[in-house]
Amino acid sequence: MKKTLRIAYILVVAWCLSLAGMQSAQASHIQGGQLTYVSLGANRYKVTLTVFRDCGGATFPTTADLEYRTTGCSGGPWPKSTMTLVPGSRRIGDPYCATAQYGPSPCGASPRPTNFETGQFETIVTLPPAVEWTLSVSLNARPTLGNIDTASGNCYYEATLNNLIGSAAVGGTRAIENTSAQYDPLNAAIPFVCWRQDTQLSFATTEPDGDSLVYSLAQSLENCGDTVTYQPYATAGIINLTPPGTTNFCAAFIPTGATGTYKPTFPIASFAFTGTCPTKIATPSFLFNPTLGTMTFNPAFFTPGNNMPENKYAVVGKVTEWRRVRNPNGTVTAYKIGSVRRDMLVIVIDCGNNLTPGPPVATGGVKTGVQIVNSRDSTFITAYTCNYTEVRVKFSDPNPTDLLKVTYPELDPAVPTIANPTYLPEDVATFQLLGNETKTPTAILRIKPDVSFVGRTFRIPVKIEDNGCPIKGITYRTIVLRVAKGNFAKVVASSASPFICEGSSVNLKAEPFRPDSVGQNVARYGYRWTPGPGFTLADTAKQTASVRPTQTTRYKVRIVGLDFRMSPTITCFDTASVLVKVRPAITANFNITGRSVAQVGGPNLPKRAFTITNTSVKRTDIDTFVWSYKRVKDGKGNPTADSTEVTFSDQFDPKELTFPEGTGTYRVILRISNKAGTTQCATVAKVQTVVVPDLEVPNVFTPNKDGLNDTFVLSAESEGAGKVQIFNRWGRLIKQYDNYRNEWDGAEQPSGVYYYLVTDKNGTTSKGWVELAR
Numbered sequence: 001m002k003k004t005l006r007i008a009y010i011l012v013v014a015w016c017l018s019l020a021g022m023q024s025a026q027a028s029h030i031q032g033g034q035l036t037y038v039s040l041g042a043n044r045y046k047v048t049l050t051v052f053r054d055c056g057g058a059t060f061p062t063t064a065d066l067e068y069r070t071t072g073c074s075g076g077p078w079p080k081s082t083m084t085l086v087p088g089s090r091r092i093g094d095p096y097c098a099t100a101q102y103g104p105s106p107c108g109a110s111p112r113p114t115n116f117e118t119g120q121f122e123t124i125v126t127l128p129p130a131v132e133w134t135l136s137v138s139l140n141a142r143p144t145l146g147n148i149d150t151a152s153g154n155c156y157y158e159a160t161l162n163n164l165i166g167s168a169a170v171g172g173t174r175a176i177e178n179t180s181a182q183y184d185p186l187n188a189a190i191p192f193v194c195w196r197q198d199t200q201l202s203f204a205t206t207e208p209d210g211d212s213l214v215y216s217l218a219q220s221l222e223n224c225g226d227t228v229t230y231q232p233y234a235t236a237g238i239i240n241l242t243p244p245g246t247t248n249f250c251a252a253f254i255p256t257g258a259t260g261t262y263k264p265t266f267p268i269a270s271f272a273f274t275g276t277c278p279t280k281i282a283t284p285s286f287l288f289n290p291t292l293g294t295m296t297f298n299p300a301f302f303t304p305g306n307n308m309p310e311n312k313y314a315v316v317g318k319v320t321e322w323r324r325v326r327n328p329n330g331t332v333t334a335y336k337i338g339s340v341r342r343d344m345l346v347i348v349i350d351c352g353n354n355l356t357p358g359p360p361v362a363t364g365g366v367k368t369g370v371q372i373v374n375s376r377d378s379t380f381i382t383a384y385t386c387n388y389t390e391v392r393v394k395f396s397d398p399n400p401t402d403l404l405k406v407t408y409p410e411l412d413p414a415v416p417t418i419a420n421p422t423y424l425p426e427d428v429a430t431f432q433l434l435g436n437e438t439k440t441p442t443a444i445l446r447i448k449p450d451v452s453f454v455g456r457t458f459r460i461p462v463k464i465e466d467n468g469c470p471i472k473g474i475t476y477r478t479i480v481l482r483v484a485k486g487n488f489a490k491v492v493a494s495s496a497s498p499f500i501c502e503g504s505s506v507n508l509k510a511e512p513f514r515p516d517s518v519g520q521n522v523a524r525y526g527y528r529w530t531p532g533p534g535f536t537l538a539d540t541a542k543q544t545a546s547v548r549p550t551q552t553t554r555y556k557v558r559i560v561g562l563d564f565r566m567s568p569t570i571t572c573f574d575t576a577s578v579l580v581k582v583r584p585a586i587t588a589n590f591n592i593t594g595r596s597v598a599q600v601g602g603p604n605l606p607k608r609a610f611t612i613t614n615t616s617v618k619r620t621d622i623d624t625f626v627w628s629y630k631r632v633k634d635g636k637g638n639p640t641a642d643s644t645e646v647t648f649s650d651q652f653d654p655k656e657l658t659f660p661e662g663t664g665t666y667r668v669i670l671r672i673s674n675k676a677g678t679t680q681c682a683t684v685a686k687v688q689t690v691v692v693p694d695l696e697v698p699n700v701f702t703p704n705k706d707g708l709n710d711t712f713v714l715s716a717e718s719e720g721a722g723k724v725q726i727f728n729r730w731g732r733l734i735k736q737y738d739n740y741r742n743e744w745d746g747a748e749q750p751s752g753v754y755y756y757l758v759t760d761k762n763g764t765t766s767k768g769w770v771e772l773a774r
Helices: 002-027
Strands: 030-041 044-054 063-069 080-085 116-126 133-140 154-161 164-167 172-175 192-194 199-202 212-218 221-223 238-240 251-253 271-276 279-284 287-289 294-297 312-326 332-349 361-364 371-374 378-384 389-394 404-407 429-434 442-447 457-466 474-484 489-493 499-501 506-512 525-530 544-547 553-561 573-583 590-595 609-614 624-634 646-649 664-673 684-692 723-727 733-737 752-759 765-772
Touching (some): 030 133, 030 154, 044 063, 044 080, 044 133, 044 154, 154 221, 164 332, 192 199, 212 287, 251 271, 361 371, 361 378, 378 389, 442 474, 506 525, 506 553, 506 573, 544 553, 590 684
Parallel strands (some): 192 332, 489 573, 499 573
Antiparallel strands (some): 030 044, 063 133, 080 116, 133 154, 164 172, 212 312, 238 251, 271 279, 287 294, 361 389, 371 378, 457 474, 506 544, 590 609, 664 684, 752 765
């Protein structure tokens, strides 16, 4: 009897244990999920729960309970609304190749490999305006994971809605409607990532209301306000890197300050290793982009085996919405209006020799003015309004024989919906994929936004997968297109710099700094010049205009892109201008006034010294002045063919001028020249004639030392009159000069009449008389 009872007890215990094992096996199936909502108006909201389950676990329930409250995590019990499974919403993941043992989408218990299935639950609730609504769903059956403690098995999903904003401080409150950010279905919530390979994941969303989004990595939750405990990834700061199945010991030390424990911002072991085995240095390296919601990392750990919990990591991506609102008092405030969370389960696998696809590389064409940054996690493109830009995005794989498949959502649906939003309007750009499922697919992004899109940012999510087998190498990428204000019109002058001399002309060409063609079509432009001084009116609508300004003038032109929207108003035109500087023409002029030179002698001396006053207008400091003279006739009126031109000054006003050549006719010349930049302008000149006559020899002089007529003046020539002999009335020679310079003052001679004989340089003699009167 006891034996029978003992056997029965053992059977019951075994049966119970088997039930417990079945319950554990069936229950551990919740892998992740998210809550989102859509405003239906009148404070009614459709709430959607998306659940990701393990295909090897229990199937989806038919309902789930949504709790909603305005008291945060306090109080309770809270109102509930039953969510029902949406027919046709279940989808099985396809991370495997088509020729894998169980196909691309296995779903079932072991020995089938791990996979996930997606399903959606919906309900409609009324949420009157409140400072903050908390929406939540709790499911129990989270599996054992490598980075968090899942002993409770609870998986808690949460979203918030702030549909009452403002306060008395800003003039009052305001009720608003809001549709939450919607997670992009292209980005898998249960991604398979390759051990020791660079990986990019994304939990990017679309925003139906145009609100600003902030991405963050959040804490995993078991219940409202109850955070999970994160597990250590290292013991005593040491990471065991010994390859499985080998005895070649290798370890890495964590730098001082690293905790060695997983956390929300470091949910997966990813390091930058330095040094060599057996000891290395491990620096945590998990990159997160809060603008795009992308993660870049290199999984460091992998445990061989089928469906091993150590290879599964919980990652929570949170998206917070902000909206700028003008308050009743006129101020503008950015309000938090809601948030959503996606619980992801990242599974690390050994991809062997199959490497994940490399990051795409974008390049721009000539004259596009586009700015491109190909970063480790994203591709950033800045294009400009009213400009034709063609960007080529090339995809490649480190495995040279792999074929790549690039997938992206419909970018501009004819009828956008919450589930099928507009990512990239065709008025901004088109995205054409060439050579898909080849070794090197290429996408062509043809961009031509008009001014209505300035300041907007568009995101194109792409999924890149190779044909590796049994596990496909997959990477996720976001191509970010930002539209900035552009002004690509310019005016090019025919000269290096539009600086000309007055009277000259210059050609001005309006140039759109844009591509000459759009796709296979020649780009079309229109031109409209604003006439100015010296403008040729016939050139008003031409690309090139000829101008002959008489003063410095700015010429303007409007260049219209004829391939952009032209109605109801012209959307794309640029205005450019060019300043044509003009060096004004110069008029040379001067005045000459002469005076007698006192030391020469008597009152009847001709004017021998001349003051020159420059009456030209001095335009600039770079004007050059050259003064010169030339003797054209001698004192007797004979032409001086052998006379040379003499430069006597380069100043604006020269010093007093004397003519050492003596009597005769002179041409005084002023030449003025300047430059327009490096161009030499025409030289202008002014010529005036000056006559220096020979004097009339007086027949009397009075040497009384009064400074007037004190000497016998015979010639005005500064080089002297030649040989002079002076005789008294009796014919006796009383004075002789070999080169007389008008210096005889009659010293020691009485008053009377005296005779003189002059022999010039040529031997010609002349004679005369003069009276000395005391």
